[in-house]
Amino acid sequence: MNVNEKLLKPYNPAEIEEKIYKLWEKSGYFNPDNLSKSYKLKTKSYCIVIPPPNITGSLHMGHALNAVIQDILIRQKRMQGHKTLWLPGTDHAGIATQNVVEKELKKQGLTRHNLGREKFIEKIWEWKKKYGNLILDQLKKLGASCDWSRLKFTMDPDYAKAVEIAFLHYYQKGWIYQGDRVVNWCPRCQTSLSDLELEYEDEKGKLWYIKYPLANFKFQDTNSKQIPNTNYIVVATTRPETMLGDVAVAVNPKDKRYKHLFGKTAILPIINREIPIIADQAVEMDFGTGAVKVTPGHDIIDAEIADRQKLPSYIVIDQYGKMTQEAGRDFEGLKILEARVKIVSILEKQGLIEKIEDYDLRIAKCYRCGSIIEPQKSKQWFLKMAELAKMAKDAVKKGKIKFHPKKWEKVYFDWLDNIKDWCISRQIWWGHKIPLQGVDDVLDTWFSSALWPFATLGWPNEKAKDLKEFYPTQVLSTARDIINLWVARMIFSSLEFMKKEPFKDIIINPTVLTRDGKRMSKSLGIGTNPMELIEKYGADAIRFGLIYQMMGGQDMHFSEEHCVAGKKFCNKIWNISRFVLTQIGNSKIQETNIKQILKSIPRRQAGKLQKEDKQILKKLEKIIKSVNKDLEQYRFGQALHIIYDFIWHEFADHYIEYSKNNKSEEIQNTLCFVFYTILRLLHPFMPFITEEIWHIMGFKNLLLIERWPQ
RNA sequence: GGGCGGCUAGCUCAGCUGGUCAGAGCGUCUCGUUUACACCGAGAAGGCCGAGGGUUCAAAUCCUUCGCCGCCCACCA
Numbered sequence: 001m002n003v004n005e006k007l008l009k010p011y012n013p014a015e016i017e018e019k020i021y022k023l024w025e026k027s028g029y030f031n032p033d034n035l036s037k038s039y040k041l042k043t044k045s046y047c048i049v050i051p052p053p054n055i056t057g058s059l060h061m062g063h064a065l066n067a068v069i070q071d072i073l074i075r076q077k078r079m080q081g082h083k084t085l086w087l088p089g090t091d092h093a094g095i096a097t098q099n100v101v102e103k104e105l106k107k108q109g110l111t112r113h114n115l116g117r118e119k120f121i122e123k124i125w126e127w128k129k130k131y132g133n134l135i136l137d138q139l140k141k142l143g144a145s146c147d148w149s150r151l152k153f154t155m156d157p158d159y160a161k162a163v164e165i166a167f168l169h170y171y172q173k174g175w176i177y178q179g180d181r182v183v184n185w186c187p188r189c190q191t192s193l194s195d196l197e198l199e200y201e202d203e204k205g206k207l208w209y210i211k212y213p214l215a216n217f218k219f220q221d222t223n224s225k226q227i228p229n230t231n232y233i234v235v236a237t238t239r240p241e242t243m244l245g246d247v248a249v250a251v252n253p254k255d256k257r258y259k260h261l262f263g264k265t266a267i268l269p270i271i272n273r274e275i276p277i278i279a280d281q282a283v284e285m286d287f288g289t290g291a292v293k294v295t296p297g298h299d300i301i302d303a304e305i306a307d308r309q310k311l312p313s314y315i316v317i318d319q320y321g322k323m324t325q326e327a328g329r330d331f332e333g334l335k336i337l338e339a340r341v342k343i344v345s346i347l348e349k350q351g352l353i354e355k356i357e358d359y360d361l362r363i364a365k366c367y368r369c370g371s372i373i374e375p376q377k378s379k380q381w382f383l384k385m386a387e388l389a390k391m392a393k394d395a396v397k398k399g400k401i402k403f404h405p406k407k408w409e410k411v412y413f414d415w416l417d418n419i420k421d422w423c424i425s426r427q428i429w430w431g432h433k434i435p436l437q438g439v440d441d442v443l444d445t446w447f448s449s450a451l452w453p454f455a456t457l458g459w460p461n462e463k464a465k466d467l468k469e470f471y472p473t474q475v476l477s478t479a480r481d482i483i484n485l486w487v488a489r490m491i492f493s494s495l496e497f498m499k500k501e502p503f504k505d506i507i508i509n510p511t512v513l514t515r516d517g518k519r520m521s522k523s524l525g526i527g528t529n530p531m532e533l534i535e536k537y538g539a540d541a542i543r544f545g546l547i548y549q550m551m552g553g554q555d556m557h558f559s560e561e562h563c564v565a566g567k568k569f570c571n572k573i574w575n576i577s578r579f580v581l582t583q584i585g586n587s588k589i590q591e592t593n594i595k596q597i598l599k600s601i602p603r604r605q606a607g608k609l610q611k612e613d614k615q616i617l618k619k620l621e622k623i624i625k626s627v628n629k630d631l632e633q634y635r636f637g638q639a640l641h642i643i644y645d646f647i648w649h650e651f652a653d654h655y656i657e658y659s660k661n662n663k664s665e666e667i668q669n670t671l672c673f674v675f676y677t678i679l680r681l682l683h684p685f686m687p688f689i690t691e692e693i694w695h696i697m698g699f700k701n702l703l704l705i706e707r708w709p710q
Numbered sequence: 711g712g713g714c715g716g717c718u719a720g721c722u723c724a725g726c727u728g729g730u731c732a733g734a735g736c737g738u739c740u741c742g743u744u745u746a747c748a749c750c751g752a753g754a755a756g757g758c759c760g761a762g763g764g765u766u767c768a769a770a771u772c773c774u775u776c777g778c779c780g781c782c783c784a785c786c787a
Contacts, residue, residue, distance in 0.1 A: 010749090207787090237787060250787095287786045294787095301785040407714070414713080414783065480782085515722070517780065548735080551724060554715050555780075559722045561736040564749085568735095571749045579746030641724075641734080656746075 011574040013538025017688045021140060024691075029705050031147045032085045035078070039705065045083040047470035048074060049453050050146065051478045051486070052154065054093035055132035056100045059139065061512040061520060061558055062479055064530040065550065067144050068543045069477050069509060069636060074145055075684035076631060079708035085470050086145060087456055089152035090132060094431040094445035095189055095368040101127050101430075117429050124430050138531060143539050143687045145704070150466070152456040154448045155432070162455035163448045164435045166497060171436070175384040176424070182296070182303040183423050185376035186366040187321035191427040192380050194444060195420070196485045198364045198373060205361035208240050209289065209354040210347060212249055215265035215274055233258070233266055233277060234354050236288025238361055240347070241339040243268065244327040245316035246275055248294040250305055253279035255290050269352050270343065271328060280305045297377050313377060321374055336374075381425035381434060381441065388492035389416045395491055400501045404634050405552065408483060408508045415484040450489035453502035460497075472500050477507040480554070507634050510556040512546075517557050533563055540686035541566030547685060548644070550637040569644060570689050573682070576652055577693045580675045583659065584668055610662070613670045616655040619646065620674055624709045627681055640685050647678055677709050 028034040035041055048070050053063060070086060078084040101124045102112055112120040132153075139146065152159060170176045183192040211232040233249055246268050251258040261277045268275050275294075282305055283292050296306030296313035306313055316327035323331040323339045331339050347353045364373040393416050395401050396409050403409040424444045425434060431442030451459070457471050458464020472494075478487060487506060494502035514520055520527025533542045544566030549556055609617075623646045630639035651674055659667045683690040683703050694703035 235787085239787080242787095282785065282787095284786045292787050299785090299787075301787075304785080410713075411782070418784080511781085513780090517716090519781095549722070553723090557722060559736080561722065565735055568747095568749045571747065575747035575750085577746080582746075638724085645734080652746085653751085657751090660744085660746095 011570055011689065013540065013570070013688065014535070016692045017141070017143070017539050020688050020691045020695075021143065023695075024145065024702065024704055025148070027702055027704065029078070029702065030086070030145050031149050032083045035083055035705065039081065041083045042081045045085070045469055046074075046077040047085045047087065047457075047473040048475050048477070049087045049456050049473055050089060051476070051482075052089040052091040052152070052449065052452065053135045054096050055090045055128050055135075055153075056093055056096050057135050058522075059135050059142075059530050060522065061528055061530055061546075062509070063135070063139075064142060064542065065512055065546045065556075066477055066479065066509050067139050067142055068546055069507060069550075069634075070475075071142070071144050071543075071687070072547070072631070072636060072684040073475060073477075075687060075704070076708055078145070078704065079680065079683070079706060080710075081707065083469070085147055085150070085466075087150050087152065087470075088136060088139070088144075088146035088148060089452075089456060090136065090154070091449055092128075092153065092155040092431065092445065094426060094428055094442065095191065096445075097124060097128070098428050098430040099189065099369055112429065120429055141531065141534055141539060143543065145687070150456075154445075154452075158458075159448070159451075159455050160432055162451055162460055163432045163443065165460045166451055166493070167432075167435055167443065167447075169497070170383055175387070177382055177384070178379060179382050180377065180379050181382075182298065182300045182375050182377045183380055184364065184373045185319060185378065186369065186371050187319065187374050188369050188371040189366060189428065190319060192376075192378065192423055192425065193366060193373065194423050194446075196446075197367045199367045199370075200362045201365055203361045203363050205238050205359050205363075207236050207238055207288065207357040207359035208344065208347075209234050209236050209356070210240065210243065210269070210293075211352045211354055212266040212269060212275075212293075213352075214261075215267055232352075233261060233291050234289045235291045235293045237293055238359060239340070240343050241323070241331075241336055242295045242298050242316065243293055243343065244271055244323070244331060244339075245295045245297045245314040246271075246273075246293045247296055247306060247311045247313060248275050248309065249277045249291050250280045250283050250294050250309075251277065251291045252283040252285045253281060255279075255283075255285045257290060269350065270346055276311075278305075278309050278311075280309065298375050300375055303377070315377060317374060317376070319376060319378070380423050381439075382421040383424050383447075385419045385421050388496060389419045391495045392416055392488055392492040395495060395501050401491065401504060401506060403506045403508060405508065405554075408480060408506075411480070411483050412488055416488060446485055446489055449486055450493040451497070453490055453494055454498050471498060471502075473503045475505045475507060476503045477509060479511065480508045481511075483508070505634070510550060510553055512556050512558050515557050515559045517555070528558060528560065533560070537563045537567045538570060538688070540570055540689050544569055544640065544686055547636050547640045552635065552637065566686075569648070570686070572648060572652065573686075573689060573693070576647070576656065576675065577696070579656060580671050581697065584672050608664075608666045609670070610666070612655065612658050612662075613666060616650065616674060617670065619650055620677060624677070624681065628710065643678070643681055643685070647682070651675075651678065679703060680706055680709050 024030065032045065050070065051066065057063070074084055074086040104127070105111060105115070105123070115123065167176065184195065184198055186193055211234050213232045235249055237243065249266050251261070258277070262279050264277045265274050266277055267273070282301055283290070294302045294305050294311065296303040296311060297315045298317055303313065314326045316324055317336060318324045321336050323334045323336070325332050327339070331342065334342065344353065365371060366373060393413060396403070396412060403412070424447050425441040426444055427441055429442065431445060432448055434441050434443060453473055454467065454471055458467040461467070476487065490502050494500065512520065514527055518526055530542060541563050545560070545563030548562045548565065549558065623642050626642050627639045630636070630642070655674070656671070659671055679690045679694055680703065691703045
């Protein structure tokens with residue numbers, strides 16, 4: 001089949017993309033070690049490690065956007081002659097994965113406890129084997145040019161070793177300690193969570209104003225409604241059931257209203273425990289009555305108050321969200337809400353409810369299962385953050401690491417400035433076991449992903465070839481919601497273990513929302529599935545659609561129209577190639593001839609060129625500069641707009657039209673040269689179609705490794 | 711309580727440090743089968759650039775106040 005016949009067939013992404021991807025993989029050039037075989041490499045290598053998707057995930061628009069961004073950079077750098085590595089991998093995603101597999105079990109009427117720890121973990125491995133790489137296959141469909149031979153998983157044996165070494169390093173340094181504290185507890189996942197693993201939701205709740213009688217008031221008649229004003233103190237609470245664990249009533253030291261009560265004693269209703277009325281600065285005078293009940297067993301702030309004031313603490317709610325023995329016989333075994341109803345009704349009967357107000361609550365929920373978090377006192381492992389946070393801050397302050405856009409560094413600093421020690425233990429089964437005797441807990445999944453930029457390259461083996469060659473990496477591209485959860489932790493981990501920043505630039509992607517500005521949610525069926533888009537328009541069109549819209553905002557209202565535009569653009573390019581190659585002449589289009597034509601490419605100074613020829617060449621030069629500049633500054637949308645406008649409106653609408661009426665050898669050669677350059681420029685953005693045309697043109701080498709226009 | 715975005719044609723958005731900046735894509739309308747492309751070409755309609763005030767010879771573009779919409783952080787129970 002000759003060139004014209006190939007091009008006469010309409011562009012069929014599905015068929016071509018699969019073929020081209022196989023061609024790339026077969027070439028081996030995704031692996032940087034093979035690049036030197038094709039041409040002389042620049043001395044500077046270039047590396048991006050992919051933010052490892054969870055093995056539970058399937059590709060969503062955010063992943064797709066991020067993958068395309070990274071692929072553009074990688075492809076450009078590869079074409080520029082850098083030894084380029086895009087290292088792929090997946091994250092075991094502790095709680096998320098455990099939950100998914102638990103759900104599977106539930107369908108069979110089983111729980112993880114039926115199986116036992118070992119069997120359960122086996123099940124997860126089976127599950128991982130079956131579904132864990134789904135998302136990677138999806139990335140391939142998008143055209144991601146990752147070096148799959150270097151694929152990493154956060155539970156690989158060597159990675160596990162790295163995690164263990166890292167933990168022990170901190171431990172020996174005295175930075176890891178065990179503490180009995182109130183932590184965020186998920187009663188469904190049965191584990192502690194860090195502050196960053198909570199999500200907040202607004203809910204309508206109530207604020208109960210409860211009278212706590214003063215100690216000198218003899219409370220005898222439960223039906224009495226004659227409690228004089230001066231004989232009680234009113235506290236406001238959103239969670240009456242926790243009062244069973246109260247150990248004090250606190251007011252602000254400056255609060256004149258309560259000055260006469262400092263040091264006095266109140267009687268905790270129902271329990272009839274004597275509790276002190278104390279002064280503590282944590283209490284806001286303006287809220288409620290200015291007096292707050294102190295429940296150190298179930299509230300982080302209250303625990304801090306109790307710490308300061310040397311108060312005891314009672315656990316009245318257990319880890320499953322049920323009332324404990326310490327809550328008293330009448331309540332033991334009740335669920336939280338049952339206990340709440342019962343308590344409120346008793347208090348009402350006793351005339352101890354002053355009033356009930358509507359109140360908008362901000363409820364903390366588990367980011368993996370959505371259950372309401374119960375702050376719960378428990379034994380956990382913590383990592384001291386003071387030093388690490390300081391290192392992490394310095395790296396960005398000194399400009400060694402830059403956020404793009406810069407504004408996101410504020411989110412980073414805000415968190416680090418107010419950081420608390422990191423609760424790194426989790427009471428789940430799927431994860432890295434804490435490497436200490438007699439501890440069943442596993443590590444926070446983010447503890448292991450914090451090591452990602454160097455553990456993937458061979459650390460702790462400091463002589464590992466990849467580590468030497470590719471660390472530090474250049475770019476981290478990710479979403480803003482994990483700036484602290486992940487990015488900050490990678491930075492301090494890298495500084496601690498590698499003594500060097502893990503990357504120079506952090507690209508924070510816009511969040512992909514629906515066209516109406518809603519958050520995409522698979523479970524709610526809101527949003528677009530990138531795989532369906534690929535089927536509909538082809539991967540290049542999706543890549544185009546995403547990048548064309550990425551103009552630098554913090555949100556992107558994704559609209560499919562731009563994928564339509566991308567598809568049309570593919571068609572345009574396809575037809576341009578048909579025209580150009582026809583003009584150049586069938587007979588000339590053979591491997592050797594094309595190269596010769598390119599060698600004899602007219603330069604602007606060549607005397608035979610007409611005004612139009614010079615113009616198009618000049619414009620081409622100009623847009624090459626702009627595109628390079630935009631890519632350097634990670635302005636992907638702008639770069640693509642420039643290429644698009646040039647190809648369509650300058651090259652096709654003007655020059656090609658001109659060439660129809662004016663035929664000459666120079667024009668032919670100019671057409672050829674411009675087209676040759678366009679294909680290279682466009683390749684990182686739309687790799688499949690450009691590679692296919694390249695292939696049709698008869699080049700021996702892949703466009704994948706053709707030199708980038710400078 | 712603190713912070714960050716957005717508000718420009720019907721829709722999704724460009725317009726950085728002020729003076730062809732009133733634009734693109736999609737949609738709509740008119741015309742066109744000129745052999746690369748109708749997934750196209752030529753052209754048209756459509757916006758007082760969220761509101762007010764200010765700076766300036768000149769503002770969508772700078773300052774300020776306000777209004778919506780969205781997001782993030784925080785120990786107001």
